[in-house]
Amino acid sequence: MGCGEHSHDALRLIVLNMADPYKIGDLVWAKMKGFSPWPGMIIPAKENVKKPSKKNCHFVYFFGSENYAWMEVSSMKPYFQYKARLMNANKTAPFQDAVGKIEAYIVENNVQVPDLPEPNNTNHDDSDKESTSSKDKKTKPNKTSTPKRKSMGDSERGSSAKKMKIESRLKDSITSSPSSHHAKARVSALLNRPPMERLDTPPLDVSYVTQTLKDKKIEPSSLTFGFLGLGIIGSGIVKNLINSGHNVRVWNRSAEKCADFVAAGAKEMMTPSDVINAADITFSCVSDPQVAKNTVFGNCGVLQEMSADKGYVEMTGIDAETSQDIAEAINSRGGRYLEAQVQGSKVQAEEGTLVILAAGDRSLFDDCQSCFQAMGKNSFYLAGEVGNASKMNLVLQVMAGVTLAGLAEGMALADRAGLQQKDVMEIMELTALACPLMIEKGKAIIEGGFPTHLPLQHMQKDLRLGMLMGDSLELPLPLTAATNEVFKHAKRLGYGGHDVSSVYIRTRF
Known part of the structure; x- marks a missing residue:
């Protein structure tokens, strides 16, 4: 052979x-x-x-x-x-x-x-x-093996x-x-595996008035308000604006989302410029800085109908530089500009318990008080230049993102060590670690469905913007950088549209 x-x-x-x-x-x-x-x-x-x-x-x-x-x-x-x-x-x-x-x-x-x-x-x-x-x-x-030939x-x-x-x-x-x-x-x-199928997010009942909103006894403004963007946060905000008696015009990139709000009393407009034309003050709450810019500067955008008698309130999670660019464009047309960043997620938006951080035109802030009362439990005006509210929001988001990554790693460690995650949560709730964010997301990790309250991709976007802010200030943010990589990997695995708590899946690899 x-x-x-x-x-x-x-x-x-x-x-x-x-x-x-x-x-x-x-x-x-x-x-x-x-x-x-x-x-x-x-x-x-x-x-x-x-x-x-x-x-x-x-x-x-x-x-x-x-x-x-x-x-x-x-x-x-x-x-x-x-x-x-x-x-x-x-x-x-x-x-x-x-x-x-x-x-x-x-x-x-x-x-x-x-x-x-x-x-x-x-x-x-x-x-x-x-x-x-x-x-x-x-x-x-x-010794018992077959002898060689x-x-x-x-x-x-x-x-x-x-x-x-x-x-x-x-x-x-x-x-x-x-x-x-x-x-x-x-x-x-x-x-390349498909992401875990998340639980369906329950549909929003636009006609339902929460007890929290009833207790506020809001006297609605006589002004007409526009709203651009009916996502997870925007839809909850608009629901409360309508149910508190405000006169609302709405627009969304996917028009089918407008139907329930029209049935509840809002009026649908065809383009962002149509909303500006019909409203005294227009709010915008879209997905990211680029979409926010496109809404303002794009075809049939906000600037086309902006004038001295109009106000524009940017609620999208953006960086200070983007906010300042939009402010400059609005002011160049004679309009008033306010950035109003929100702290909270789906539940807080629907219940009207968001925390609102504002900077910009003070008179516009005052004219929005009845709306802010319907949207949230507190609204803060941060003195100084436009961009301070965006900076404050990113600081808080960086802290939240690092905290969530730590929670996810701890829960993964407990699971790998053979500990019951429910026991971890019960004990944690008795310690100084207990806070609504940790409790809510810890329970979401245990349940494992990850219905979207705050999309993971939005948190990763805020971590990225926080790092860019640190770069501009020459401040090293090593924990933020590491956390951003964890969220980027989770997004790469297909969990960008899941709730932010699904970062837990990434920590198990």
Whole structure:
């Protein structure tokens, strides 16, 4: 047998070792980086989910978390064959819940237990044992093993040894090496996996008047008010403006969002410039600085109808420089400008308990008092130049973002250590750490659905703007920078539209 034939045999054995033993419907243990092997089932792939370029991958549904991911065959084991070994490998409540759900699925669907051999020692966590076993075999030959063929020459023995080394290296690269080609493929599959489906955010009942709003006994202004942007915060604000008796004109990029507000008494306008034309004072609450600028400077934008008898209030979370640019443009047309940043999220916007931070034209601030009373529990006028309110808001957002990242890492650490997260929250509520933000987001982490109250991408935007402010002041912000990277990664994984508490998912990797 020549060298070419030995090479061919070695290659054939390697290919056989990597053969795909799985099909759709199979129950498996699938291991993602940073997690214990998790019970799952191979299902048909979703059309909108990109498949990794590597071969021998399957689309796996994870019980318990109800998440999905492309997984390599090398990262999976047959469920029934490894059940006894792996079902108690993790003591956390989510894992035990996942095991309970796959077992319930087996019973409900009468899944037959296949006749499988006992598992060998090459599971996801046994690479060290395998290495030790290999060493033992080298130092202590097995006396009962089949004797070598007498006709085998030195070249054949050398070739056989090379073949064993190739197979061993291949196996090691699949099970242990973090820098290997296969490990990189697993990471790629992880990054391309679809985000966890968040719970639907309950629809806003525009006609519902909260007790908080009733208790305020607001006397609405006789002025006409416009509102640009009906997102999570904007829709809650407009609801309270309407229910407190204000005369409101609305516009939103996706017009269908206006229907409920029109039914409640608002009037829909076709463009931002139409709103400016129809209103005495117009509020804007859109997604980010660029959209805020587009609304003002774009086609059919705010500037087209701005005049000396108009007021413009920017409520979008922006940086001081953007606010100053908008102020200059509004003032150049004779209009009055006020920035009014808000602290709070979906619940506070709907209940009318936001905190409002304002800077700019003082007379405009005074004319908006009945609106601010409907929107929030407090409004502050920060003396000085336009931009002070934006700076104050970013300072508070930086503090909130770093706090949330710390909460997420602590909850992930507790889970990995086998502690009950509910116990962590109960104890935390009795300590000096207890505050509404920590309690609300801690409970969201435990529940795991992450319905959007404050989008993660908005928090990451504020962290980025906070860092830019630090750069302009030559102030190092190392904690903010690290936190921003965590939120950027969570956004890259597909959680930008989820609630900010979903940064927890990132901390588990």
